Structures are given as C-alpha cells and as structure tokens.
Amino acid sequence: MKIEVNKKAPAFHETQILIHAPAEKVYKVLTSVNNWPAWQNEVTDAHLDGLAMAGKQFIWKAGGFKIKSKIHTADPPEELGWTGRVLWIKAVHNWTLISEGRSTRVIVQESLEGFLAGLMQKTLTKGMAQNLYELKLEAEKPD
Numbered sequence: 396m397k398i399e400v401n402k403k404a405p406a407f408h409e410t411q412i413l414i415h416a417p418a419e420k421v422y423k424v425l426t427s428v429n430n431w432p433a434w435q436n437e438v439t440d441a442h443l444d445g446l447a448m449a450g451k452q453f454i455w456k457a458g459g460f461k462i463k464s465k466i467h468t469a470d471p472p473e474e475l476g477w478t479g480r481v482l483w484i485k486a487v488h489n490w491t492l493i494s495e496g497r498s499t500r501v502i503v504q505e506s507l508e509g510f511l512a513g514l515m516q517k518t519l520t521k522g523m524a525q526n527l528y529e530l531k532l533e534a535e536k537p538d
Contacts (some may be wrong), residue, residue: 396475397449398467400487403515408520411502412527416534418492418499422472424534425490428453434533435526447475455497458522462486484509499534503527 400407414421415507424434426447431438435457452465464479468489469532476489493500503523507515 400504400506403509406507406516409504418472418494421499421534
C-alpha cells in the first residue's frame with residue numbers, strides 16, 4: 396500500500412471475511428464506485444469519473460455525510476486503498492484480497508484521525524462488519 400493505516404490512531408479496526416468468488420470479481424465490485432449505492436446500505440450516492448486508479452478522486456455520501464476520497468493504491472486484483480475526509484476527520488481505508496482457490500480472503504483496515512475521531516470506534520467497527528457482509532453478498536451473486 397502506498398499509504399498505510401495508522402494502527403495507533405484514535406479509531407482503528409481490521410477485520411476479514413472469506414468470499415466465495417474469485418479475487419477479480421471482488422475487486423471489480425469494490426472498484427465500481429458508482430454502483431456502491433446499489434449494494435451498500437449506508438451509501439446513498441457515489442461518483443467516480445472513469446476507472447479506479449491511483450490518484451483518482453471520488454465523492455460519495457454515507458450515513459448522511461459527504462466524503463471526498465482519493466485512491467492511493469489500485470493494484471488489481473490484490474490491493475485497493477483510499478484516503479478520505481469528512482468534517483474534521485481523516486480516514487485511510489485499505490483492502491487486501493488474497494486468492495484461496497476459487498474464493499477470496501478480504502482483509503480490510505481503516506484508521507480515523509482528527510478531532511473526536513476516537514468517538515467513532517464503535518461506529519467504525521460495526522460499519523466495517525456490515526460493509527464486508529454486503530460485499531460478500533454482492534460478489535457471490537451469480538453472473
């Protein structure tokens with residue numbers, strides 16, 4: 396990853412899930428930013444012009460907050476990472492996809508820094524679990 400999460404940040408979480416789909420399909424679901432509202436309950440809007448590549452910016456809305464993000468790592472189908480800002484909080488969100496036969500182990504990490512970021516730990520933990528579950532459901536859909 397070009398930008399690592401801060402494991403000592405006021406809010407940090409890491410979790411993983413096994414998805415019964417190839418890494419290429421999981422990566423495609425993750426990088427199809429404009430489709431996020433179709434499968435992520437908390438995302439109500441998302442817009443990325445063109446392909447998900449390092450340096451590209453995108454704007455999305457989740458939990459009522461508008462988030463400005465920038466992709467820092469796009470290494471298909473193994474790594475995807477972005478930074479984001481909402482209000483006074485800076486986030487680093489990194490995905491690692493590891494092929495395990497015809498399945499994919501997805502490891503996700505996120506750190507939040509800034510004023511009152513520590514108050515977001517419970518929301519971060521719960522949100523990441525929900526997001527992984529929704530990713531699993533979407534990626535395991537038949538083509």
